[in-house]
Amino acid sequence: MTACATAAAALEVRIDMVERQVVPPPILSNLIAPPEDLALAGARLGLSDIAATGRFMGDDFTLTETRIAPGEDLRPAIEALLADGARLILVKAPAEDMLALADLAAAEGAVIFNVSDPSEALRGADCRANVLHTTPSLAMRTDALAQFALKKRWTRLALLQGPNPEDAAFADALRASLTKFGLSLAAEKAWAFDADMRRVASEELPAFTQDLPDHDLLLVADERGDFGRYIPYNTWVPRPVAGSEGIMPLGFSGVVENWGAAQLQTRFRDLSGREMQATDFAAWAAAAAIGEAVTRTRSADPDVLHDYLLSDGFRLAGFLGTPLSFRAWDGQMRQPIPLVTERAVVVTAPLEGFLHEFSELDTLGQDRPGTSCTAFP
Known part of the structure; x- marks a missing residue:
């Protein structure tokens, strides 16, 4: 039977x-x-x-x-x-x-x-x-990064944005996440180099970043992995790097x-x-x-x-x-969104202290009250 x-x-x-x-x-x-x-x-x-x-x-x-x-x-x-x-x-x-x-x-x-x-x-x-x-979604990843910055009390932030559509979308999501968690950008610059950065990174990047105001964290929007690799350790002032390079919020x-x-x-x-x-x-x-x-x-x-x-x-x-x-x-x-370097997990979001009425996971990305999706019942 x-x-x-x-x-x-x-x-x-x-x-x-x-x-x-x-x-x-x-x-x-x-x-x-x-x-x-x-x-x-x-x-x-x-x-x-x-x-x-x-x-x-x-x-x-x-x-x-x-x-x-x-x-x-x-x-x-x-x-x-x-x-x-x-x-x-x-x-x-x-x-x-x-x-x-x-x-x-x-x-x-x-x-x-x-x-x-x-x-x-x-x-x-x-x-x-x-x-x-x-x-x-992009918002889930950038919300995770914003939570991390706020938790570390890195409130003075600067942004380098690449020239590609993916970079603009990631940068827009970053700005929205910073606003969501009460943070803002002290400065942002557009990446405009078309040289071979393997040869000139150590020469060009210090000058390129010299006029940034004092900041705790340098955010990078470079979703193709084009130039971001050359930014850590080559900036005018040594600061942590996050976003598309450095500390990266990824799905896995x-x-x-x-x-x-x-x-x-x-x-x-x-x-x-x-x-x-x-x-x-x-x-x-x-x-x-x-x-x-x-x-x-x-x-x-x-x-x-x-x-x-x-x-x-x-x-x-x-x-x-x-x-x-x-x-x-x-x-x-x-x-959850792991924030990782090439060799280790730094932290996993949502971070402790970021609370939600139903699920702390809904602190990452678009919550129900703000959605513009009308296809679901």
């Missing part, structure tokens, strides 16, 4: 991973190229983890991988996947592609997980009810080891041969969330899973010290 009941309850769950490949933008210095399996390796580990649990229930989890080349029309590929039955879809793509996918008529009953794009608009005016976000990092994360990192390294990055973690978390929802609801129906993921009952053990969940007003996954 038990075996029959188990067999009858067995579920087949298909997960799709869709990646829009992009041509990396030109930068001033030579960098290690992003791994070719960024996000995909996290999804594969997530599938491995939930498949192991699923075997106890008789469930069968599968992962279908689709890569769309730069310049290729995304719509036909996505429509083909939806026609083939894809309903639980992890997406690594820019916001415009995310919205194009979410707005397809066939995607109305799908659950789409944004594992890479941090833009505020996707959680605000451009939010979609069928899109959940397992990558932190290879240096996170507490709360069982070391075991997660080991499994990831065994699978991919490299350190786990924030986008990998976001993809892992999306797959893990699907597995948890399937196990708890005993359903593979996307509508059932969507409702459960947004409910107060959903919790995911995410190796960050606090269970993860989704905000019902914009689909953003709540999570």
Whole structure:
């Protein structure tokens, strides 16, 4: 009787991973190229983890991988996947592609997980009810940094902003976070160098930063990793550096080891041969969330899973010290934000003393009263 009941309850769950490949933008210095399996390796580990649990229930989890080349029309590929039955879809793509996918008529009953794009608009005016976000928003990251600065009593702040759209978005989020926590910038400067900073950093940076007013912390908005690496130890006045360089607020990092994360990192390294990055973690978390929802609801129906993921009952053990969940007003996954250097975790936000009526995690990012998202009930 038990075996029959188990067999009858067995579920087949298909997960799709869709990646829009992009041509990396030109930068001033030579960098290690992003791994070719960024996000995909996290999804594969997530599938491995939930498949192991699923075997106890008789469930069968599968992962279908689709890569769309730069310049290729995304719509036909996505429509083909939806026609083939894809309903639980992890997406690594820019916001415009995310919205194009979410707005397809066939995607109305799908659950789409944004594992890479941090833009505020996707959680605000451009939010979609069928899109959940397992990558932190810019505001979550910059709020974490603002909490840290306030906790350290580093109230005199300066900002160096790069020339790229990502830099402007990060800098805007930083300004909003500083205002939110009662801080402000004493000065800011735009980065305008186009020289080879490997040769001239030690000569140019002291002069470039000499006219900054006295400050406790130098914030850097350089999301492509273009020039920020040359700022520490080359400024006119020695000060801590944070933001896109120095002390960095990230969704996850290879240096996170507490709360069982070391075991997660080991499994990831065994699978991919490299350190786990924030986008990998976001993809892992999306797959893990699907597995948890399937196990708890005993359903593979996307509508059932969507409702459960947004409910107060959903919790995911995410190796960050606090269970993860989704905000019902914009689909953003709540999570702590580690502030890290290249070799260690400095602190994890939200920091002690930053309180909230319902969840301290909601001190990071857009809270319900301020949301401009109207897609969720």
